[in-house]
Amino acid sequence: MFDRDREWDALVRFATDEQPGATLGVVSGRRRQGKSFLLEALCQEAGGFYFSAQEATKAESLSLIGEALTRHLDLVAPFTPTDWPAVIDVLLRIGRERPVPVVIDEFPYLVQASPALPSMLQAAYAPRRAERVESRARLLLCGSAMSFMGGLLSGNAPLRGRAALDLPVATFDFRLAARFWGLSDPRLALLVHAVVGGTPAYRTEMIRGDTPEDLEDFDAWVVRAVLSPGSPIFLEARYLLAEEPDLRDGALYHSVLSAIAEGNSGRGGIASFVGRKSNELSHPLTVLEDAGLIARELDAFRGNRTDFRITEPLLTFYHAIMRPFWPQLLRAVNTERIWQRARQRFIANVVGPHFERICREWTLYFAEDRFGDWPSQVTAGTLNDPANRTSHEVDVVAVGHVDGAKAPLLAIGEVKWGEVMGAGHLERLRRIRDLVARGDKYDTRGTHLVCYSAAGFTEELMRERERGEVVLVGPGDLYGG
Structure with missing residues (x-):
């Protein structure tokens, strides 16, 4: 496992929660991020049940999960469900004795064949339903279809308010x-x-x-x-x-x-x-x-x-x-x-x-208070220059948290991949700062001017940095060097 400590800790806390009552969690993220690896490892470590759905009809999906439950529970007679409520009740009974993770991976495939499945889960997780109250099953629904998973707990969706965990696994x-x-x-x-x-x-x-x-x-x-x-x-x-x-x-x-x-x-x-x-x-x-x-x-x-x-x-x-x-x-x-x-x-x-x-990502997440404070947002922007009848595209605009009438403009920056940056780039940034200062949107009194370049900087610009006129950021800075 590589650097998924936060996600792993969240899953372990959810799966081992000793409080009574079955709980529901959602794990989402684009395919190939390691979701299934995490969930399979969780079930292996905690003795849980893991089922990965396939693109199949409702009847075949019920048959497949019935076979998986038969193997997991070591049943004498095979479990052959004919509807999803019966499956859900068996999943809840897995957690009768102790907290245990129960994972349904690729959940969107099941809903594609059985659109009412989220509503069935909502009914099964009714607050006072005996099957839920008497269980400590930690049911985790996982999927890679982001549009579907994003809507699973939102708005008027059946499962809104039912989940105790909503865990994205990002790139x-x-x-x-x-x-x-x-x-x-x-x-x-x-x-x-x-x-x-x-x-x-x-x-x-x-x-x-x-x-x-x-x-x-x-x-x-x-x-x-x-x-x-x-x-x-x-x-x-x-x-x-x-x-x-x-x-x-x-x-x-x-x-x-x-x-x-x-x-x-x-x-x-x-x-x-x-x-x-x-x-x-x-x-x-x-x-x-x-x-x-x-x-x-x-x-x-x-x-x-x-x-x-x-x-x-x-x-x-x-x-x-x-x-x-x-x-x-x-x-x-x-x-x-x-x-x-x-x-x-x-x-x-x-x-x-x-x-x-x-x-922009570095400025938002890794520059910390290098520009006087933590930015609340970092984006790009286009600024009109009426006097010169032109406009300026600004690659990096870092805005701080609003404490007064105007939001503090922490930094504005220009980015060049293959161009050595020099004094001309700094003069352009000064012009942009002056234009912003004339408006009523941002406070520019503490604005830093930043040049980002993968090709380097002229000696003149480096002297300006020594005088505190500009901040220079190269690839080594971006990667923490």
Whole structure:
């Protein structure tokens, strides 16, 4: 187990809770994050019951769980249930003697065939029902369909208010991913993360531990490990959409993701790329957001503007690099040449935006009080410059907690992947700070100016840092060096 201590501790506390009465928990997260590994280990350690559902009819699913319960309980006669309430009562009886974990993995498959199952669980977990009161079964429902799992406990859903645990198992952040992949070079770690993100199984199961040895090996690694049709990860980005039951119009959702991967982050740009009216995209954007595949971010300076970004790096890589060359990649025709042709596109459309995202994540989660206080939010923004009849895009805008009339603007920053940053970048940030100071939204008296660069800084800019005029952040800083 690698760095899942928080999740493991939460599961153990839930499963070993001595209080009377059966309890219910939900474990969610995208596929290949290690959920099943955690839950199987929990049942093994605590003598619990683990069942992984399959895509099957109601009758077959009942038969399969009946067989699993027969084996687990060592019954003389086989348990052959004909409905789910009978199964639920047997699951509750498992916890008659002591607290014990009872896991149903891939729960959405069961609901797909039996839509009333959540309501049946609600009835079984009625507060004064004897079967619940007399049991200490710790039932855990697990699933990878994020849109479904997200709605399981929300709004007017039957199980709302019934769960004692709601545990998301997230992908590794960029620092943990570097440790997991065994990458000590920050630039190489950033490049690898821009391709495969922080999903643990991509390394252990799909690429089987194949890691680029150094920066010189990165190109060859992309060709052999990601762009090869023989690699299990080759089709993974397409499967990520297929696994979500609410994403029925695959062509539309792929087009929306392609639009974002091409740099169209606003609703209007996405609509133009897809060929739909802006108001027709509300549903597909909401569905992709509920599935955890995209996230919306408010513009720091324009409260009525929303930008969208893809949350899974492999999806961005697929839509920006693989999808345009899909017929050739399927036949493994000149893969090395395709990658060389696409490499500049990779830097501009994938690595550049990804580096900006990593810099914002670092500012929010790892900079701590480096800028005078903990940020309450870090996003990007676009600021008008009426005097010069232009606008400025600001890559990093860190806002502190509001204590007065205005929110403190802790820092504004510019991000460059392949460009050595100099005094001109600092002057631009000063201009932006002056423009913000004229408005009534942010307090700029303590605003830090920050330059983030993976290529380095000029000597002049480093002298400005010594005078306290600018904060310089490189790849080593991002990874805690």
